[in-house]
Amino acid sequence: MFKFHQVKHIFEKLDKMRCLRKRSTVSFLGVLVIFLLFMNLYMEDSYVLEGDKQLIRETSTHQLNSGRYMHSFKDLSNFSGTINISYRYLASTLLQRKRFLTIGLSSVKRKKGNYLLETIKSIFEQSSYEELKEISVVVHLADFNSSWCETMVQDITQKFAHHIIAGRLIVIHAPEEYYPILDGLKRNYNDPEDRVRFRSKQNVDYAFLLNFCANTSDYYIMLEDDVRCSKNFLTAIKKVITSLEGTYWVTLEFSKLGYIGKLYHSHDLPRLAHFLLMFYQEMPCDWLLTHFQGLLAQKNVIRFKPSLFQHMGYYSSFKGTENKLKDDDFEEESFDIPDNPPASLYTNMNVFENYDASKAYSSVDEYFWGKSPSKGDTFVIVFANPIVIKKIKVSTGTEDRQNDILHHGALDVGKNVILFEQSRQCDTHIRLGEFKNGNFEISDVNQKIPFDIKCIRIYVTKTQKEWLIIRSISIWTS
Numbered sequence: 001m002f003k004f005h006q007v008k009h010i011f012e013k014l015d016k017m018r019c020l021r022k023r024s025t026v027s028f029l030g031v032l033v034i035f036l037l038f039m040n041l042y043m044e045d046s047y048v049l050e051g052d053k054q055l056i057r058e059t060s061t062h063q064l065n066s067g068r069y070m071h072s073f074k075d076l077s078n079f080s081g082t083i084n085i086s087y088r089y090l091a092s093t094l095l096q097r098k099r100f101l102t103i104g105l106s107s108v109k110r111k112k113g114n115y116l117l118e119t120i121k122s123i124f125e126q127s128s129y130e131e132l133k134e135i136s137v138v139v140h141l142a143d144f145n146s147s148w149c150e151t152m153v154q155d156i157t158q159k160f161a162h163h164i165i166a167g168r169l170i171v172i173h174a175p176e177e178y179y180p181i182l183d184g185l186k187r188n189y190n191d192p193e194d195r196v197r198f199r200s201k202q203n204v205d206y207a208f209l210l211n212f213c214a215n216t217s218d219y220y221i222m223l224e225d226d227v228r229c230s231k232n233f234l235t236a237i238k239k240v241i242t243s244l245e246g247t248y249w250v251t252l253e254f255s256k257l258g259y260i261g262k263l264y265h266s267h268d269l270p271r272l273a274h275f276l277l278m279f280y281q282e283m284p285c286d287w288l289l290t291h292f293q294g295l296l297a298q299k300n301v302i303r304f305k306p307s308l309f310q311h312m313g314y315y316s317s318f319k320g321t322e323n324k325l326k327d328d329d330f331e332e333e334s335f336d337i338p339d340n341p342p343a344s345l346y347t348n349m350n351v352f353e354n355y356d357a358s359k360a361y362s363s364v365d366e367y368f369w370g371k372s373p374s375k376g377d378t379f380v381i382v383f384a385n386p387i388v389i390k391k392i393k394v395s396t397g398t399e400d401r402q403n404d405i406l407h408h409g410a411l412d413v414g415k416n417v418i419l420f421e422q423s424r425q426c427d428t429h430i431r432l433g434e435f436k437n438g439n440f441e442i443s444d445v446n447q448k449i450p451f452d453i454k455c456i457r458i459y460v461t462k463t464q465k466e467w468l469i470i471r472s473i474s475i476w477t478s
Contacts (some may be wrong), residue, residue, distance in 0.1 A: 120139070126233060182200055211269070252303075415453070
């Protein structure tokens, strides 16, 4: 069995190797990969919460005897299993069922400002009654100041009692004795000691929160404690997950800021928790997350726009410094994500590098790019099954390449499909309209077309010297 002293020995080896990093070509990431591959040999396939987690609705004030509990790092031998921690349940009721999405928040006492209550309020207010049935919110009060924790619990229970009773809101605390050493850590990136302590503790705060949430839902999304939500964000997230069915992903991003709006499969949470614990003192959490998804073979960032979450805090949780960061892709009103049902895409245009046709149909921030199209060239979407379409929107060009639009084109729909020159085409077409300034949008398609649509064709009506970027193709079904 893999023993704790072996883990300690590995950490010592890693420290020695990092001391030589200025003279060695071995990068930290390379060492990290080797270490994780070694640890993976001891992984178990189950993702089962350890211990008896009886959820009770209470404000717990009892003191834990640190001698009774083994240090959480001793559980690293089971890299895919949860860490055995005796959490304090500050406000909760019995969870009656596993939900679709858990929303995790970690909060500490700030020198200036407090946005936690507003964040919780936004989560619930921006969700419909039906959406509330599918979410749970877990708040980790991670400050070691017990008076502050008690005050926050009182405020939360007063304002959100009905959500606690309904099992939608749980407030927890991981006792201080489970934390690793937080003083005298390595000063990577020449950060001051207090900054290193803050970000290192934050990594552990998140790790313990992730560990707790490993079996509460199918999916998990991390928010910070100073966030405003978009209306019906859960419905938008569910649409995105459905559109990516059959696609491998580790992290989906619904905000471009920090650790806001990062979505995971719940079965990956134990690994992520261990990962943050192992390298808690190396770098900030958002940097570690980039390494984590890379090690699990997600090569590129998968981020969706508009963003569903907005940073609203003015003062940082670190020293109360000003933090005016805003996500300019955020939209607060109804986030109308297209349905984009399963389809195959074909084009006879000359594709540039790897900007292939499928990228125009993805919800991710990427696009199709073809060299100068000629009259008669086509871009065809063939649906897996005939569908009733409510709305179609096609956007071409980008901010950087505003002239790479479809200058002259039209959009057609068809009922049947035929094989034509190693691709599939509509056999007959009904024209819905022309592109204007590189864009096409039409509503109430189901009232204009008397049949279920099997294919859509973008048709170039005049040769152009400019290249063509199809930035997005969005389909809404009725």
